[in-house]
Structures are given as C-alpha cells and as structure tokens.
Amino acid sequence: MIVGYTAAQVRAAEQPLLDAGPPGALMHQAAFGLAVRVARLLTDRRGGVRGADVVALVGPGNNGGDALLAGAELARRGAGVTVVATSAAVHDGGLAALRAAGGTLLTVVDGGPGRRVWVGDALAEAVSADVVVDGLLGIGARGAVRAEAAELVTLLAELLAQDVAPAVPDVVAVDVPSGIGVDDGDLPGPVLPADLTVTFGAVKAGLLLPPAAGLAGDVELVDLGLDLTGSTPAAARLEVSDVADLWPVPAAASHKYTRGVVGVVAGTALYPGAAVLATTAAVLSGAGMVRYVGPAAVGHAVLAARPEVVVGHGRVQAWVAGPGVDPADAEQTGRVRDVLAEALAAGLPVVADAGALGHLPDHLSPWVVLTPHAGELATLLSVRGEEVDRERVEVDPVLWARRAQRVTGATVLLKGPTTVVVGAGGAVWAQSDGPAWLATAGSGDVLAGLLGTLLAGCADEVLEDPPLVAALAAAAALVHGRAAHRSNPGGPVHALGVAHALPGTVADLLRG
Numbered sequence: 001m002i003v004g005y006t007a008a009q010v011r012a013a014e015q016p017l018l019d020a021g022p023p024g025a026l027m028h029q030a031a032f033g034l035a036v037r038v039a040r041l042l043t044d045r046r047g048g049v050r051g052a053d054v055v056a057l058v059g060p061g062n063n064g065g066d067a068l069l070a071g072a073e074l075a076r077r078g079a080g081v082t083v084v085a086t087s088a089a090v091h092d093g094g095l096a097a098l099r100a101a102g103g104t105l106l107t108v109v110d111g112g113p114g115r116r117v118w119v120g121d122a123l124a125e126a127v128s129a130d131v132v133v134d135g136l137l138g139i140g141a142r143g144a145v146r147a148e149a150a151e152l153v154t155l156l157a158e159l160l161a162q163d164v165a166p167a168v169p170d171v172v173a174v175d176v177p178s179g180i181g182v183d184d185g186d187l188p189g190p191v192l193p194a195d196l197t198v199t200f201g202a203v204k205a206g207l208l209l210p211p212a213a214g215l216a217g218d219v220e221l222v223d224l225g226l227d228l229t230g231s232t233p234a235a236a237r238l239e240v241s242d243v244a245d246l247w248p249v250p251a252a253a254s255h256k257y258t259r260g261v262v263g264v265v266a267g268t269a270l271y272p273g274a275a276v277l278a279t280t281a282a283v284l285s286g287a288g289m290v291r292y293v294g295p296a297a298v299g300h301a302v303l304a305a306r307p308e309v310v311v312g313h314g315r316v317q318a319w320v321a322g323p324g325v326d327p328a329d330a331e332q333t334g335r336v337r338d339v340l341a342e343a344l345a346a347g348l349p350v351v352a353d354a355g356a357l358g359h360l361p362d363h364l365s366p367w368v369v370l371t372p373h374a375g376e377l378a379t380l381l382s383v384r385g386e387e388v389d390r391e392r393v394e395v396d397p398v399l400w401a402r403r404a405q406r407v408t409g410a411t412v413l414l415k416g417p418t419t420v421v422v423g424a425g426g427a428v429w430a431q432s433d434g435p436a437w438l439a440t441a442g443s444g445d446v447l448a449g450l451l452g453t454l455l456a457g458c459a460d461e462v463l464e465d466p467p468l469v470a471a472l473a474a475a476a477a478l479v480h481g482r483a484a485h486r487s488n489p490g491g492p493v494h495a496l497g498v499a500h501a502l503p504g505t506v507a508d509l510l511r512g
C-alpha cells in the first residue's frame with residue numbers, strides 16, 4: 001500500500017531530524033537521491049550522464065535548492081547543467097554548489113542570478129534537453145505557480161504535449177510537480193506534467209489524488225528516515241501485492257452459501273446488457289452464487305450468457321442494485337427501492353450503481369457503496385441542495401466525493417481515470433490501475449458485479465469493521481483495472497472482455 005501525507009505532516013516529521021542533524025544535511029540527502037534518479041534516467045535514455053543536457057527550472061525556496069544541489073552533482077558527473085531561475089533570489093547554498101560545479105545560470109526575471117534571458121530562450125533550452133528538472137515549487141507552494149514561472153510552465157507543457165521535437169525531454173518533478181495541491185491533488189494553475197516525480201521523506205497525498213495524480217508520472221520515494229507512525233495518512237492507494245490479503249478465498253470446508261451469495265437487481269428492457277455484464281462479473285470474480293432479480297426477458301438473457309445464475313429472490317449476503325435500470329421502468333425501479341430498504345434494514349452490504357442512485361433513502365450506512373461517475377455524483381448532490389455540476393466534480397473529485405460521503409453516510413466510489421473511494425471515517429483511497437481504454441460502455445456494470453462478490457464474501461468482516469468497505473471498493477477498482485489490461489494488453493478493451501479476464505487476474509493477484 002502507498003500512503004500519502006499532507007505537507008504539514010511531512011514538515012512535522014522532518015523537524016526532529018532538522019533539529020538533530022547538521023544544517024542542510026536533510027536537503028543534501030534529498031538532492032543526492034534526486035541526482036541518483038536523474039542519472040539513472042539519463043543512463044536508460046542515452047547510456048550515461050557524461051555529455052547529457054539537463055535543464056533545471058528553479059524557484060525561490062528549498063525545492064529550487066534541491067534542484068540546484070542535484071544539478072551540481074550531475075554537473076560533477078559530467079552533465080551539462082543549465083539552471084533557469086524564475087525568481088530574483090534562489091537557495092544560496094545550492095547556487096554556490098552549482099557555480100562551483102560549472103553549471104550555467106540563466107534567469108527569466110530582472111535581478112535574478114545569471115544571464116537574463118526571455119522566456120522563449122529558456123523554452124528553447126528546455127525542449128532540447130535530455131531531462132528537465134522541475135524545482136519551481138514544492139510543499140511550500142501557496143496556490144498556483146505565478147508570473148514568469150507560470151508562463152514558462154504553460155508554454156513548455158504545450159510544446160511537450162505536441163510531441164514534435166526529435167527527442168522530447170523527460171520531465172522529473174522535484175518532490176511534487178510544481179503548483180499541485182500538495183494535500184488534496186487540486187490543480188489551481190498550470191502544471192508541467194512529469195514522467196517521474198522524486199519525492200522526499202514520504203509520498204505527498206496530492207501525488208495519489210486526482211487530478212494532480214495524473215500529472216506526477218512514476219513516483220519514487222527518497223527515504224529520509226522520517227517517523228510518520230503517529231500520523232493518519234491523508235490518502236492511500238492499494239498495490240497489486242495488497243489484494244491477496246483482502247480477497248475472500250474459500251476454505252476447504254466452505255460451501256456456496258458460506259462463500260457469499262450476490263443478489264443482482266439490474267437491467268431493463270432498454271438496457272438488458274447491464275444485467276448480463278454485472279452478473280457475469282459477479283460469477284467470474286468468484287461468488288458462491290449469483291441470484292438475478294428483474295424482468296423475465298432480461299432474466300432469459302442473463303441465463304443464456306451465464307447458466308450459473310439463479311433467477312429469482314432468495315437469501316443473499318450482498319446486493320448489487322441499479323446497473324441498466326431505466327427510471328421509466330416503474331416495476332424494476334420498485335424492485336431496486338425494495339432491495340435498498342431491505343438491505344439497509346438487515347445491515348447487508350449493497351453496491352448502489354446507476355439507476356439506484358436516484359432512489360436512495362436519505363440516510364445510508366457505510367455498507368452501502370455508491371458507485372457514481374462524475375455526472376451521477378453531481379446529480380446526487382444537486383438533488384440534496386449542493387451547487388455542483390459534472391465539470392466541478394471532475395475538477396475537484398476528492399472534495400465532492402468527500403461531500404457525498406458526509407451527506408449520505410454511505411461509502412462513495414467515484415469512478416474516473418483515477419477512482420476515488422471515501423469510506424467510513426473519511427479515509428480516502430485513490431486507484432489508478434486501468435488503461436484509458438476502460439472508459440467504454442458497460443465497464444461500470446462489470447465493476448459493480450465484481451464489487452458485489454467482494455462484499456458478499458466479506459459480509460461478516462465489514463459489519464465488524466465498516467472502514468473495510470472502502471478498502472474492498474478500492475480493491476475492486478484495482479482488480480477491474482488489472483483485468484482491463486489483461487484482457488487486451490495495450491489495445492482496445494470491451495466490458496465483457498474485462499469480465500472474462502477476471503478469473504485469471506484474481507488468480508495472478510492471489511499467487512502474489
């Protein structure tokens with residue numbers, strides 16, 4: 001599991017080491033770790049450090065200091081290092097080290113260190129480099145990158161996105177991509193997307209949370225020996241190796257009822273496929289049994305696809321309600337309402353998806369997992385008096401997912417490129433496991449079915465431990481994403497293909 005902390009938590013954990021150690025020791029450790037990782041990248045890219053072109057964008061604080069010290073180390077190893085300072089004052093010790101190592105100093109502001117150049121000249125240096133190091137702002141950032149630095153970041157991001165240069169530089173962010181919301185993953189202004197973020201002491205929450213998480217690239221941690229054992233993480237992300245501990249595996253004496261029965265109330269004449277996909281995913285992810293509840297014609301389609309499914313009501317350990325439920329179908333909508341009421345009264349876990357999201361009781365329990373996409377979350381909150389639309393949810397997904405968790409009392413899984421889960425007590429999970437190909441019709445139905453199986457298999461455990469619901473939802477998002485990759489590595493995927501990849505994906509994850 002990767003856990004993320006706030007800037008304040010990291011600063012508090014740094015303090016005892018800063019007090020105990022010689023001045024600057026921690027920064028030198030951080031900068032050395034950064035230089036080692038940039039050197040590794042240069043070796044992969046061009047066979048070595050000697051003769052490489054490195055351009056470091058340097059802001060006013062210690063983040064810029066890290067970039068200067070790392071630049072000095074790379075210059076000592078034979079790289080050509082050019083610093084572009086975006087403020088009049090930069091870190092003294094770093095500046096002296098860079099000068100001593102023979103680095104070149106440019107500045108885009110009057111009174112800055114080195115030769116004054118225009119932003120366009122600095123851009124030309126950056127696009128022709130092997131690596132651009134982003135040391136403009138770190139955990140001391142307050143709001144968006146401003147002035148010349150903002151212009152530089154905006155134009156450079158545009159140029160690199162066009163991908164037209166013969167060899168586009170790799171971008172390495174120092175601690176965080178400059179200007180992200182370090183604590184919440186917010187994007188208050190322009191940010192240079194990184195291929196690699198080298199972060200110090202602890203992963204910052206903003207590197208896990210959307211939308212900023214999508215701009216951090218690979219994240220590597222330089223261990224500084226910080227003690228964060230007393231701090232509650234602000235965000236967490238499950239890794240592949242965590243799934244085996246969460247997944248319900250049958251014991252030798254298990255039978256289908258003890259393994260967990262999933263009830264699926266899904267599909268209508270308009271959207272029968274959703275019922276097929278949700279039941280298929282529930283069966284293929286290993287439910288003890290799957291029951292289907294809905295119109296007879298849809299039941300026939302479900303049985304034709306999955307003869308393992310039992311049609312009709314019966315005892316279940318968890319429900320999946322809502323995939324493909326057309327609000328105009330009063331009968332199926334009535335079944336969804338009944339199931340929600342019954343599950344809440346009995347303390348059964350429920351996945352409330354799509355058509356169920358418009359029929360929720362006012363107060364829910366953490367055993368109810370809402371699985372909206374951004375548009376559905378906006379609607380859910382709007383009808384509860386919040387002023388929000390799809391765009392605002394997409395800009396600030398964590399904020400709105402948290403709001404929905406507080407307002408409803410349910411566990412909230414907000415689907416998107418990074419899926420956010422907020423559970424009982426407010427714990428936030430952020431999973432980014434699937435290819436963009438997964439954004440295809442029906443893939444949400446597969447996720448709902450798969451999560452139903454997980455909840456049915458862990459129905460007793462979650463009653464004892466409500467925050468576990470969110471961890472299971474995060475595990476479902478991870479398995480869903482891995483199954484998408486497995487179903488067609490590197491290429492287009494379709495929802496049924498993702499479902500069919502579930503048994504192999506789960507087996508791989510259980511093998512570890």
Ligand SMILES: NC(=O)C1=CN([C@@H]2O[C@H](COP(=O)(O)OP(=O)(O)OC[C@H]3O[C@@H](n4cnc5c(N)ncnc54)[C@H](OP(=O)(O)O)[C@@H]3O)[C@@H](O)[C@H]2O)[C@@H](O)CC1
Binds near residue numbers: 014
């Ligand atoms: N402590 C340690 O020993 C270690 C620290 N480490 C490193 O230090 C980094 C934190 O350094 P930091 O505290 O100096 O903050 P940093 O992010 O460089 O920026 C602050 C400067 O930027 C300015 N500024 C703020 N917002 C701005 C904006 N929007 N636009 C423009 N300017 C803005 C602000 O000025 P102000 O606005 O306050 O006047 C101030 O001058 C951390 O991320 C890690 O890399 C590691 O080496 C490990 C050991």
Ligand SMILES: Nc1ncnc2c1ncn2[C@@H]1O[C@H](COP(=O)(O)OP(=O)(O)O)[C@@H](O)[C@H]1O
Binds near residue numbers: 416417434439441445
């Ligand atoms: N850009 C993306 N990259 C990776 N996964 C994505 C992306 N966009 C959406 N997804 C995932 O695709 C699924 C889409 O679900 P949903 O919107 O409910 O579709 P549907 O209703 O058609 O089933 C979700 O699991 C979501 O997290």
Ligand SMILES: [K+]
Binds near residue numbers: 175178
């Ligand atoms: K940075």
